[in-house]
Amino acid sequence: MSAERLSMRRVREILRYRFEQGLGHKAISYRVGAAPSTVRETLRRAAVAGLAWPLGADVSDAVLEAALYRAAGTKTGHRRCPEPDWAAIHRELKRKHVTLQIVWDEYIAQHPEGYRYSRFCDLYRGWAAKLPVTMRATRWLSWSTG
Numbered sequence: 481m482s483a484e485r486l487s488m489r490r491v492r493e494i495l496r497y498r499f500e501q502g503l504g505h506k507a508i509s510y511r512v513g514a515a516p517s518t519v520r521e522t523l524r525r526a527a528v529a530g531l532a533w534p535l536g537a538d539v540s541d542a543v544l545e546a547a548l549y550r551a552a553g554t555k556t557g558h559r560r561c562p563e564p565d566w567a568a569i570h571r572e573l574k575r576k577h578v579t580l581q582i583v584w585d586e587y588i589a590q591h592p593e594g595y596r597y598s599r600f601c602d603l604y605r606g607w608a609a610k611l612p613v614t615m616r617a618t619r620w621l622s623w624s625t626g
Contacts (some may be wrong), residue, residue, distance in 0.1 A: 499533035
């Protein structure tokens, strides 16, 4: 769960407390009202952005925010295996006598370094759970009423 961003006023206070008064993370967090980890992360972002104190007069709140959070929202990691086309797999599973095992066999034949079966199934089910819910009835759960 991601937290709200600090206001740029509080970011400026963090930078001022650190570089003018030389306070530590805990002391700054107490004065600013943020967690020490938030103070640490803000100072790390400022160092990566190459911000120096005092900030210039041309550094507005928008410029400061863009410098600190320009890469926010981008995924830093990546999947190590080739990602299947989950929509195509979903369509394929709607056909008669097609199972996840059969689809995985085809996938692993194309990508020998791909996901193992259990991870493949977990990823597919996670993807399928995000689909809009309509009348979802899987064949393997059909019950006879006779």
